[in-house]
Amino acid sequence: MIIEHVTTSPFPDQKPGTSGLRKKTAVFQQPHYLENFIQCALTALLSARGGVLVVGGDGRFYNRTAIQTIARMAAAHGVTRLLIGQGGLLSTPAVSALIRKHKAQGGIVLSASHNPGGPEGDFGIKVNISNGGPAPESLTQEIYRLSGEIEQYATIASDDLDLDVMGSLQLGEMQVDIIDAVSQYADLMEHLFDFGLIRSLFDSGLFHMAFDAMHAVTGPYAREILEHRLGAPGDTILNGEPREDFGGLHPDPNLVHARELVERVNRPGQGLDFGAASDGDGDRNMILGRDMFVNPSDSLAVLTANAHLLPGYRNGIVGVARSMPTSMAVDRVARQLGVDCYETPTGWKFFGNLLDQNMISLCGEESFGTGSDHVREKDGLWAVLFWLNLIAVKKQSVAEIMRKHWSIFGRNYYSRHDYEGMATEPAGELMNRLRSKQAQWVGQVLHGRQVTKCDDFSYEDPTDGSVSEHQGIRVLFGDDARIVFRLSGTGTEGATLRVYYEQYVPTSGNLDQDPQAVLQHLFEIAENIAGIKRLTGRERPDVIT
Ligand code: G1P
Ligand code: ZN
Numbered sequence: 001m002i003i004e005h006v007t008t009s010p011f012p013d014q015k016p017g018t019s020g021l022r023k024k025t026a027v028f029q030q031p032h033y034l035e036n037f038i039q040c041a042l043t044a045l046l047s048a049r050g051g052v053l054v055v056g057g058d059g060r061f062y063n064r065t066a067i068q069t070i071a072r073m074a075a076a077h078g079v080t081r082l083l084i085g086q087g088g089l090l091s092t093p094a095v096s097a098l099i100r101k102h103k104a105q106g107g108i109v110l111s112a113s114h115n116p117g118g119p120e121g122d123f124g125i126k127v128n129i130s131n132g133g134p135a136p137e138s139l140t141q142e143i144y145r146l147s148g149e150i151e152q153y154a155t156i157a158s159d160d161l162d163l164d165v166m167g168s169l170q171l172g173e174m175q176v177d178i179i180d181a182v183s184q185y186a187d188l189m190e191h192l193f194d195f196g197l198i199r200s201l202f203d204s205g206l207f208h209m210a211f212d213a214m215h216a217v218t219g220p221y222a223r224e225i226l227e228h229r230l231g232a233p234g235d236t237i238l239n240g241e242p243r244e245d246f247g248g249l250h251p252d253p254n255l256v257h258a259r260e261l262v263e264r265v266n267r268p269g270q271g272l273d274f275g276a277a278s279d280g281d282g283d284r285n286m287i288l289g290r291d292m293f294v295n296p297s298d299s300l301a302v303l304t305a306n307a308h309l310l311p312g313y314r315n316g317i318v319g320v321a322r323s324m325p326t327s328m329a330v331d332r333v334a335r336q337l338g339v340d341c342y343e344t345p346t347g348w349k350f351f352g353n354l355l356d357q358n359m360i361s362l363c364g365e366e367s368f369g370t371g372s373d374h375v376r377e378k379d380g381l382w383a384v385l386f387w388l389n390l391i392a393v394k395k396q397s398v399a400e401i402m403r404k405h406w407s408i409f410g411r412n413y414y415s416r417h418d419y420e421g422m423a424t425e426p427a428g429e430l431m432n433r434l435r436s437k438q439a440q441w442v443g444q445v446l447h448g449r450q451v452t453k454c455d456d457f458s459y460e461d462p463t464d465g466s467v468s469e470h471q472g473i474r475v476l477f478g479d480d481a482r483i484v485f486r487l488s489g490t491g492t493e494g495a496t497l498r499v500y501y502e503q504y505v506p507t508s509g510n511l512d513q514d515p516q517a518v519l520q521h522l523f524e525i526a527e528n529i530a531g532i533k534r535l536t537g538r539e540r541p542d543v544i545t
């Protein structure tokens with residue numbers, strides 16, 4: 001029985017950003033809010049009745065409720081088959097893999113990524129398309145357009161589904177499969193990496209690691225892969241149980257929020273060889289060695305330089321891509337390998353087209369995101385396994401691998417400074433001032449360095465010619481130093497200004513310095529040209545990565 005509901009609350013109050021729709025949980029709990037979004041998303045995604053859809057989330061508060069709502073609406077919409085991860089859990093990369101494997105029309109991921117969850121926290125919805133990747137701008141625009149017209153949505157009356165028992169169910173005329181996504185994902189990883197070799201690392205008893213699942217979605221995946229399939233000891237996984245409030249933690253894999261992991265890796269006398277963490281929905285990764293934090297931009301460069309050593313990439317890579325603010329370390333590797341290196345705007349969706357056209361094999365962002373052509377999302381555990389496989393092949397520590405890399409390519413010292421929770425107006429004013437003044441800096445000498453190029457980054461997608469403008473202000477000093485300014489597109493409160501700094505030091509220089517010290521002169525230039533302190537009243541950034 002299909003029931004039509006007349007909507008009463010308008011949706012949305014702003015366009016969906018780079019990562020779908022992300023709001024305070026309470027916003028999603030308003031009557032009809034979630035339903036309005038889902039109705040528009042289903043209409044935009046599925047042009048006709050029928051089709052397969054994948055749904056799951058990172059387990060945060062409201063995940064289960066939202067899944068029940070989506071299932072009823074999918075049944076009313078005429079979806080033939082709905083795949084749901086057991087317990088309503090699916091990591092973002094697992095959704096991507098499932099869409100591809102089952103030739104689904106798309107998927108819905110319930111997550112606000114690394115933002116805290118709970119009734120006071122954030123909730124979010126991401127829509128993925130049939131290639132397994134995030135919705136392109138044309139689709140999010142269509143959802144937004146429909147949201148201005150929606151008058152009613154359709155659902156069915158039914159009891160809640162039991163999300164915890166695997167098997168097939170019937171919901172109206174739709175088949176619902178509650179699936180074991182963990183083992184399907186683990187199979188895919190086993191296909192890409194040399195599990196036998198990684199297992200021998202653990203069997204040796206000489207290699208010790210920890211993985212911090214941050215009480216988010218990757219716990220079950222990490223347990224299956226690291227402990228069950230690779231033989232890592234039972235205490236390898238920290239915070240392994242998914243919880244609705246992430247155990248009160250902030251599921252963001254960085255040096256601040258994964259402090260327990262950082263301490264364990266560097267514990268004097270009994271430190272670990274390897275530490276890693278992933279975020280709420282399992283697409284980000286942080287890699288640590290003893291006394292060595294692997295900058296995500298460097299991680300992409302190392303993976304690119306060494307991919308051919310791993311089974312899934314044995315034939316070499318066809319090309320690589322990085323988001324614009326990501327350091328240019330990988331560019332040097334691509335040049336040496338003789339493959340193309342694409343510079344895209346921030347956000348994963350731009351990589352999808354390049355991957356679909358087989359123009360790149362690997363891609364990554366400075367924000368702890370790395371991935372490859374195996375799915376169309378960044379993939380946290382994939383990056384962890386890539387590093388483990390590399391360590392097993394090279395029989396070197398993380399620090400040795402990094403130092404060796406810098407000794408060949410030189411080092412791109414890099415840091416990102418975030419100014420969070422700013423009032424929207426001064427943040428916008430700061431960017432507008434930079435935008436209007438950038439042209440006059442070209443050729444000028446700032447702090448003894450000449451500006452060679454300055455622009456508001458725009459990208460023309462080589463696969464479809466679409467253009468994305470105003471993606472951030474770049475100030476380049478030759479090809480060895482750079483400052484980038486942009487506003488975050490994922491925050492739920494106020495504005496966040498991100499300033500990215502980079503200084504290249506060649507192999508003949510000092511490759512073992514503190515990045516903040518090396519970059520100091522760029523901090524001064526940034527203050528000079530942007531007036532961050534004056535315009536924002538902030539003495540220092542809230543987060544330094
Ligand atoms: C942030 C990251 C960006 C990433 C996005 C989604 O976006 O900077 O690289 O793609 O989260 O995970 P931002 O808040 O900077 O717009
Ligand atoms: Zn995420």
